[in-house]
Amino acid sequence: MAQSTSRGGGGGRCVGEYMVGKQIGSGSFSVVWHARHRVHGTEVAIKEIVTEKLSKKLQESLMSEIDILKQIDHPNIIRLHDIIEEPGRIHLVLEYCRGGDLYMYIHQRRGRVPESTAKHFMQQLAAGLQILRENNFIHRDLKPQNLLLSTHDDNAVLKIADFGFARPPI
Template sequence: MAQSTSRARFVGDYLVGKQIGSGSFSVVWHARHRVHGTEVAIKEIATGRLSKKLQESLMSEIVILKQIIHPNIIRLHDIIEEPGKIHLVLEYCRGGDLSMYIQQRQGRVPEAKAKHFMKQLAAGLQILRENNLIHRDLKPQNLLLSKNDDNSVLKIADFGFARSLQPRGLAETLCGSPLYMAPEIMQLQKYDAKADLWSVGVLAPFCFSL
């Protein structure tokens, strides 16, 4: 349960700090555990404003994040619920997202580092496929970095559009970000997990050439 005083606000055992992000139905806060000081990101979602479909997507995202534990997938530490809200306590990535990382370096990302990021992205996608999952919204803003330096680890985040997809299964929902969306999705055709690979193909020159 969220608690607040004149000096501090707590969500469960976490002391809430500054806002670090926001979306249509959510706000993301930096926070620390009140006892051991672990830094986390708390995604506060106003469930009362979600449609039935968005509520189902949220529950699916939670199931996926509980299921997958991997260095290149964002970690879900805890879930804290209260009336009208749900808080996802997530791994905090100090380095921000991949888009910010490249912009901060004026697009000058060494080839070796860009290859390293792509290998980490591939490792994250491999574990998703091993668990019959498709992400469907791979883009620089959904690829987070653990640190703001050259030793950063890339982590796939934001599984709101992700779903289970068996090896020979097909999806047909139009979703994702147009710049990184596979042609078959934009053409309202059925598609499989290779749609994620198209997004990776669009991401690669973004890493290497900005």
């Protein structure tokens, strides 16, 4: 795990080797930022979690999420690139999905998605779930907001995200 080199000032905030941009999401205990690698320009999403606010159970859930993401490498599962720690915070550097989530995709189309597109997304969801099953994990929070899309178009790659509730089956 890398250490953060956060800096204030006119150049914007840095987390590790990433220049942090605008906020693109938030949850109960996290904020997600769009960022770019300072040298390569690669776009990423940085999930910033304030660890001091997490109960012991939530800290265990976070560690479980990290363990799962480290083990799975599949086109239909969000990819974890790096973990950057600083006092009181942990940053998960994740694959950036320009297309947003499936909820917004459906909403922008007024609930009307072509059958061929729905089939395309469901096949990808099934492929992602199959990989989780083969690795003995269950997601436990599947919903359109946790299904991200690589692009805005109908041929986007669907990616399962947010493994905070995921567990190995008992």
